Amino acid sequence: MALPKLKADATEARLATLELPIGGWTDTARREALARVQAMGLPARRDEYWKYTRPDTLVAPETPEAQVYEMDEQLLFDEVDRLCLVFVDGVFDAEASDEIAGEGLEITRLAEVAGADIHWAQGLYGTLEAAGQVPVPRTLAALNTAFATDGVLIRVTGKVEKPILLRYFHRATTSDAMLHHVIKLEPGAQMTLLENGPAAARFNKVMEVEVANGATFHHVRAQGRDHQRRAATHIFARLGAESVFKSFTSTANGVLTRNEVVVEFTGDDAVAHVAGACVGDGDFLHDDTVFITHDAVGCESRQVFKKVLRNGATGVFQGKILVKAGAQKTDGYQLSQSLLLDDDSQFYAKPELEIYADDVACSHGSTSGAIDETGLFYLRSRGVPEGLATDLLTLAFLAEAVQEIEDERLQECINTRLSEWLERRRG
Amino acid sequence: MLEIKNLHVKLEEEDKQILNGVNLTVEAGKVHAIMGPNGSGKSTLSYVLSGRDGYEVTEGSATLEGEDLLAMEVEERAAAGMFLAFQYPVEIPGVGNMTFLRTAVNAQRKARGQEEMSATEFLKVVREKAKTLKIDADMLKRPVNVGFSGGEKKRNEILQMAMLEPKMCILDETDSGLDVDAMKLVSDGVNALRDEGRGFLVITHYQRLLDHIKPDVVHIMANGRIIKTGGPELALEVEHNGYADILAETA
Ligand SMILES: Nc1ncnc2c1ncn2[C@@H]1O[C@H](COP(=O)(O)OP(=O)(O)O)[C@@H](O)[C@H]1O
């Protein structure tokens, strides 16, 4: 089926600016991904899946400028004992990175090993992304598989104690970065992945995660503060029996962010929690798009997304739980809420349940509201000034999402960031 | 301490007059009680004094130690020494009780130009006061009033009062929903705070509370007005005969 002309033209215009890396073990995956991009076309304004978020600047041949934000605070996760890899505008910075080695841990960079003929990641690279293209195209992710210049490939066979931190700096006003990570947790393995930073003026990131039977993957991400940066990120996760996948994202600022998470349960009794807390002020659009497929028995999925919006900021949530026939005893929960701090801000939510099994418990709730006036009066009547009281209530609103982070130290890091963000606005 | 003169209050949103010229003076060191039928305006008076939205003062004044209360923001009134123990304490999910207390104590200290209380000092004081009110560590950790029983909420109000050490304490039906033991805990908490420099205004329907917290003056409120003022014996009269006689004699 041919693409509409506008879409085909826009796709070709974007492809003309990129060069397909050739050779090595990713070669086939990249060529197939390019074919997918050409067949599906890049997202356009009229696409149903992009109803609330305009993809124009994410697909444009030229990268829109994004001023570099001067850091005035301590780097996030600095107080946590972790191993760190640094990327600057998508380019690896060896000097700033730790030498990473650990028991039960294998890490290489995509750019380092792409020329090799074989690699353990060969069966995964682009595979989970390709599987996630049905029933809705996620063409930006296919574009990433085809053209990613670097990324990390992590294979975990044991219980890795120290979190691994990927730190992304943004230093060039028109940088356009594409990173593609592949993470494989072998049966029973455990790891925590942290990510932080604005990454680039425009950032396209894909992370494919395979969590084998009985393995546990924790992910905590804080997207950077640069006001004008844009990001389209995808996480594709495939979960084996009795595995655990928990991913949390906090976002402060960024003119445009689209975070897609695609989870598929393939083994019984697994758990997936996906959560997000975002705070936006002014020219800010944040879109969480989640698609969870239950194709196994007794799995639990939980989505908790909270958005604080002010001065005309916009929040979008599209979340779907698909329960396939036979996926009995599914426990699916979805919550998306926004706190609108003024009348100019907006929240669009599209929660969806599609269920083909009869013995399941699924629920979803979506709300949009203002600060609780009664609570505010109560706090103020105890002498707490209005601004501080509002911040306390705002953090309380976000708490349910932040508490999805299992590690309390990491919770604390994120909470501190969020309260500092609020405090700066209080002046 | 607290001086209310000819206070007229209507609802902001509707054309409904609620207080029709309240006159009341609470002296430092004294306990005044207000009794009166439901809907007579007792809670409204307490809200207007603490600065809640939704009410409009159309006439009259209210001062705390000579300062115009009505011109102050809610938090300024608190820092000036005004405290209201709510008839219905508010639940605040997501805010820990301890965090709430520390934030409040330090905010008031800051507003008065005093130094903040250190975390250790605060912890010591709060534990001590919580203990006398039989508030355990778990209640201090939990979100403010969430999942608290009626009695726990009221005890929590008294704990806040004890921590904030206000000059003027208004208690709005603090006895409602309390069993005998809780009533004793709460009254002991209030009595412990009785002091030369502190005034109390206790709103209640029952003599029961006034057996524990002995009032110096008792007022009867009806239709947004104080219609009768007397000594402790007035409360006993209400206890025996209800409001009907008083209403009839002042009508
Ligand atoms: N915010 C409000 N909206 C509507 N009516 C109110 C409001 N506040 C008070 N009232 C009315 O004012 C009157 C006095 O109420 P209240 O002060 O609660 O009395 P009390 O505490 O003595 O029982 C009642 O008729 C009540 O319905």
Ligand SMILES: [Mg+2]
């Ligand atoms: Mg009342």
